[in-house]
Amino acid sequence: MLTVRKLNAGYGKLQVLYDLSIEVPAKGLTVVVGPNGAGKTTLLCSIMNIAKVFSGEILFEGNSLIGELTHNLAQKGIAYVPQMGNVFAGLSVMDNLHMAGYMLSKAEADAKAEQMTEIFPVLKKFIHRSAGTLSGGERRMLAIAMGLMKNPKLMLLDELSTDLAPIIAERVMMEVARMRDELGITILMVEQMAKRALEIGDTAYLLVSGQVKYSGQANSLLHEPELCSMYLGIKQLPGQGETKLSVAEEGSEGN
Amino acid sequence: MPPWMSSGLIYASGLALTAGSITLLYIATRTFNFAVASMATIGFYTVYTGVALYGGLPYQYFPLALLVGAITGVICYYGLNRPLLRRQAAEITLMMSTLGYDLVLLSLIQMYADFLTNTYKLFPRRVTMSLYDFELFGDRAAAFILPVIAIGILMILHIFLTKTKFGVAMRATIENPVLAGASGINSDRVYLVSWIISGGMAALGGAFMAMAMTGTPVMGMYTIPLMFAGAILGGLGSIYGGILGGFVIGLTEYAGVFLLSQKFGAWVLGYRMGIPLFIMAATLLIFPRGLSGIPLFKILKSLAGGSLGGEKRGVSA
Numbered sequence: 001m002l003t004v005r006k007l008n009a010g011y012g013k014l015q016v017l018y019d020l021s022i023e024v025p026a027k028g029l030t031v032v033v034g035p036n037g038a039g040k041t042t043l044l045c046s047i048m049n050i051a052k053v054f055s056g057e058i059l060f061e062g063n064s065l066i067g068e069l070t071h072n073l074a075q076k077g078i079a080y081v082p083q084m085g086n087v088f089a090g091l092s093v094m095d096n097l098h099m100a101g102y103m104l105s106k107a108e109a110d111a112k113a114e115q116m117t118e119i120f121p122v123l124k125k126f127i128h129r130s131a132g133t134l135s136g137g138e139r140r141m142l143a144i145a146m147g148l149m150k151n152p153k154l155m156l157l158d159e160l161s162t163d164l165a166p167i168i169a170e171r172v173m174m175e176v177a178r179m180r181d182e183l184g185i186t187i188l189m190v191e192q193m194a195k196r197a198l199e200i201g202d203t204a205y206l207l208v209s210g211q212v213k214y215s216g217q218a219n220s221l222l223h224e225p226e227l228c229s230m231y232l233g234i235k236q237l238p239g240q241g242e243t244k245l246s247v248a249e250e251g252s253e254g255n
Numbered sequence: 256m257p258p259w260m261s262s263g264l265i266y267a268s269g270l271a272l273t274a275g276s277i278t279l280l281y282i283a284t285r286t287f288n289f290a291v292a293s294m295a296t297i298g299f300y301t302v303y304t305g306v307a308l309y310g311g312l313p314y315q316y317f318p319l320a321l322l323v324g325a326i327t328g329v330i331c332y333y334g335l336n337r338p339l340l341r342r343q344a345a346e347i348t349l350m351m352s353t354l355g356y357d358l359v360l361l362s363l364i365q366m367y368a369d370f371l372t373n374t375y376k377l378f379p380r381r382v383t384m385s386l387y388d389f390e391l392f393g394d395r396a397a398a399f400i401l402p403v404i405a406i407g408i409l410m411i412l413h414i415f416l417t418k419t420k421f422g423v424a425m426r427a428t429i430e431n432p433v434l435a436g437a438s439g440i441n442s443d444r445v446y447l448v449s450w451i452i453s454g455g456m457a458a459l460g461g462a463f464m465a466m467a468m469t470g471t472p473v474m475g476m477y478t479i480p481l482m483f484a485g486a487i488l489g490g491l492g493s494i495y496g497g498i499l500g501g502f503v504i505g506l507t508e509y510a511g512v513f514l515l516s517q518k519f520g521a522w523v524l525g526y527r528m529g530i531p532l533f534i535m536a537a538t539l540l541i542f543p544r545g546l547s548g549i550p551l552f553k554i555l556k557s558l559a560g561g562s563l564g565g566e567k568r569g570v571s572a
Contacts (some may be wrong), residue, residue, distance in 0.1 A: 050433060074439030085434055088427045098420070099427045103439040105422075152438065 001026040001186045002154060006054035009046040015054065016042040017210040023203075024154070029187045031182045031201035031218050033194040035231050038207040040190040044156045046192070047188075048073060048080050059155065079101060079152035083159040083190075086143035089132030093142060096131050100146035109149070116145040120175075134200055137168035144175060154186045155179065161193040169193055175199060194232040198222050204229060224242055259513035262467045263400035267299040267505025268405040269295075269463030270478070274501025276408075276456035279494050281486070283429050283449035288338055291482055293360030294327050294454055295461025299470045300367060301381070302349030302462040306387045307377050313387050313466065314400065320462040321455040328454020331356050332447055340446065364472045382470035391436075397466040403461070408456070411496055412481030416494075425449070481508065481531060488535045490545025499546050504531040 002024035008204075010016040016039045024030045032040050045051035047058055049070050059067040060076065088096050089212050097116055101109040117124040120141045126134060126190055131142060140160055157176065161169035173193070177200045179185045191197035201218030206227055214227055221227065228234040272501035273295055280288045288294075299321040335352045342350075371379040389396050416422040428435040428445040436442055460482075461475060468474065481504050489500030511530030516523040542548050 048437060050436075069441075070433075071438035071439050071441045074437060080437040082434060082437070085431050088430050088434065090430050091423065091427060095423050095427075099424060099435070099440065100438050102420075102424060145439070 001061060002188065004043070004047070005057040007043075007046060007058065008054040009042060009051050009056070010054065011042075011051055013156050015210070016051070017046065020056070020207075020210065020212060022205050022212065022215070024186060024188050025203065026186050027180065027184050028202040029176070029189060029218075030124070030203045030205070031197045032188065032190045032205045032207055033192075033197060033221075033232055034213075037209075038231075039108040039210040040207055041158055042210075043109070043207070044080065044158050044188070044190055045076070047156060060086065070156050074150055077150070077153035078156065079147035079150045079154070080156045081143045081147045081158060081160065083162055086158075087131040087134075087139050089130065091131060093107060093131055093134070094127050096142060097123075097149055098145055102151035104149070112149050112151070115241070116148060119148070119155075120122050137171070139169075140172050141175070144172070144179075148179070152185060154219035157191075158187040159189060159190055160190050161191065161196075170196065171198070176200065176221065194228075195234050196220070227234060256394055256398065257513075259509045261394050263506045263509030265395070265397045266464055266467035266509060267399050267502045268401040269460040269465075269467070270481060270485055270505035271405050271498045271501035272408065272456045272460030272463065273478075273482040274489060274504070275494055276453040276460065277482060277486040278489055278491055278497025278500075278558070279456070280449055280453040281491055282494070283425070283453075284336060284340060284349070284446050285346050286333075286353060287346070287483075288453065289350065289354040289479070290331055290357040290360060291453075291457045292328075292479040293357045293364060293456035294324050294363050294475070295444055295464065295478070296326055296472060296475040297360065298324050298363065298461035299382075299384070299459025299465035299474065301458065302465070303379065303382055303384065303470060306384075307371075307379075308375060312389065313384060313462070315398075317404070317459060317462060320458045324458020324461075325451040325455040327360070327458065327479075328450035328452075329447065331454070332450035336450065337443070337446065338438035346477070361472070361476070368472050380471055382465065384465045385467070387439075388466065395466075397463075401463050401466065405498070405502075408459075409495065412452070412494065422450070480528065481505070484535045486534055486536055488545055490547035491546035492544070496545055496547030500535075503546070504535065507531045507534050 004020060004022045007017050007020045008015060020043065032043060033199060034040055042051050046053050051070055053066055060078065091099065096111065098109050099112040101112050104112060117127065122138055122141055123145060126138065131139065134142060157219045159177065161174050164172065168236065173196050176187060176189060180187055187194050189197060189201070198218045198221050204214070204216065204218035206214035206221060208231055213231065214221055214224065230232060273291055277288055277291055280286050292553055301320040301323045302313045303309065305319060327500065331353065335356055336349065339349055339352055368379045373375045385395060391399055393468040415425055424440045424449065425445050428440055428442050432442050464478065465474065482501065485501030485504040486497045487500070488504060489496030489498070508527055508531045512524060512527045515530070539545065
C-alpha cells in the first residue's frame with residue numbers, strides 16, 4: 001500500500017534519513033523501532049510532507065506523495081497521529097472529532113463521532129469538555145479516534161505510548177491491534193515501547209542513524225539478541241529464549 | 256453625556272477593532288501587522304470619499320470600508336505574507352514586510368489625497384468627519400451607534416469562531432497548524448480568511464476613529480502605537496482580549512486627558528498618548544498576560560463566595 005524508496009529527507013539543510021526504503025503491506029501493522037534520533041518521526045513527517053524530502057520516492061497506492069500538500073493527504077485516506085500535540089487542546093472533544101472529520105459532511109461527521117464514542121466509551125463522558133483537560137491516556141484515545149474519523153486506509157501512528165503509564169500504554173496497544181484486526185486498517189506505527197510493538201506487529205523495521213538496520217517479520221526481530229540489546233534496550237533472559245523490557249527502553253523518546 | 260465620554264466611546268470603538276485586527280492576525284499567522292495603520296486610514300478615506308462625493312451619512316459607507324479593507328488584506332496576504340509563510344520566514348521578517356507594505360499604502364494614500372484635491376477640489380488632508388454625523392438623544396449619534404456596531408462585530412466574530420465549521424477550523428489551525436493540516440483543513444484558506452477579517456476590521460476601525468479625531472493621511476501612523484498597546488494589553492493571545500484592550504486604551508486616553516487637564520492644566524494634552532501607555536505598562540506589571548490573563552471568573556466566583564459566606568455567617572449569627 002505504501003512504498004518508500006531510497007528516501008533522503010530532513011529539516012532545512014539537516015539530513016536525517018539516508019537512502020531509506022520500506023514497504024507497508026495492506027491491512028498489516030508495520031512497526032518502525034529504533035533508538036533516539038534514528039529518524040523514526042522524520043519518516044512519518046516526510047510521508048506527510050512536513051519534513052523536507054531531498055530525493056527518493058514515496059508511493060501510496062502507486063501514486064507519488066512527494067510535494068502533495070498535507071491537507072490533501074487526509075483526503076487521500078492517510079491519517080496521521082503525531083506524538084505530541086495530537087489533539088486540539090482548546091477545543092471540546094466533540095469539536096476535535098468534527099475537525100478530524102473535516103472533509104466529511106455534517107451528517108457523516110455526526111454519525112462517525114457517535115461511532116467513535118462507542119469504540120472509545122471514555123470519550124463519551126467528556127464529549128463537551130475541553131480536550132486540554134483530559135488525562136494523557138484519554139488524550140491518546142481521542143487522538144486515535146480522530147485518526148479513525150477520516151475513514152483512513154492508512155494510519156501513521158507516532159509513539160502513541162510516550163509518557164503513558166504502562167497499563168494505559170498496554171490498552172492503547174490493544175486498540176491499535178484491534179484497528180488492524182477488526183477494522184482492517186493498514187497501520188505504520190513508530191514506537192518506543194519496542195517489545196510490545198514487535199509482539200503485535202506483522203512487519204518491522206529497525207532504524208539506526210537514518211538507515212534501515214533490520215527489516216523482516218516483527219517477532220523475528222525479538223530473536224536478534226544483538227540488535228535488541230544494542231538498539232532497543234531489550235535484553236534476553238539467559239536460558240529462556242524470552243525477552244524482557246529494560247529500563248532504558250521506557251526512557252527512550254522519538255526524534 | 257460629557258464630550259470626553261462621547262468622543263472617548265467613538266474613538267475607543269475604533270481602536271478596539273484595530274487592536275482586535277492586530278491580535279487576530281498575530282495568533283493566526285504570527286505576523287505583527289504594521290500595515291494596520293494605513294489600512295485604518297484607507298477605511299477613513301473610503302467613508303470620506305462616499306460622503307464628500309455622493310452625500311449621505313458616514314454609516315452608509317461602513318460596509319464599503321469593510322470591503323476595501325478586506326481587499327487590502329488579501330493583497331498583502333498573496334503578495335507578501337503567503338510567500339514568506341511558505342518559506343517559514345521568521346516573525347521579524349513577517350513584521351518588517353508589513354512595514355514595507357504600510358509605506359507603500361501610505362504613499363498611495365498621499366497620492367489619493369492629492370487626487371481628491373486636484374480633481375474634486377476637496378480638502379482631504381484635514382477632515383472633521385463628525386460634521387457629517389447627526390444628533391441622537393441630544394448627543395452625537397456615533398457615540399451610541401459605533402459602540403453598538405463594535406459589540407455586534409465582536410458577537411458575530413464569536414459566533415463565527417465557535418458555531419461555524421470554518422470558524423472552529425480557524426481556531427484549530429491557529430492552535431496546531433500541523434494537526435489541522437493532517438485533519439484535512441486547508442491552512443492556506445484559514446490564513447486568507449484571517450487577512451480578510453483583519454483587513455476589514457482595521458479599515459472599519461479607522462473609519463470609526465475618524466469620527467472622533469481629525470482625519471489625515473497620517474492618522475494611522477499617529478495612532479498605531481495605541482493600536483498595538485491595545486493588542487498587547489489584551490494579551491496578544493485572544494481576539495476578545497485584543498478588542499477589550501483597544502477599548503480600554505481608547506477610553507482611558509480621553510478620560511485621562513480630561514481628568515488630568517482639569518487638575519493640572521491644558522499642558523497635559525501634549526502627553527495624551529502617555530496616559531494609556533502608562534495604564535498598559537501598569538496593567539502588564541500586575542497581569543503579565545494582559546487582560547485575557549486576568550482570572551475574571553475566579554475573581555467573580557471568590558467575590559460571590561465571599562458574599563455568600565457573609566450571608567451565611569449573618570444567618571447563623
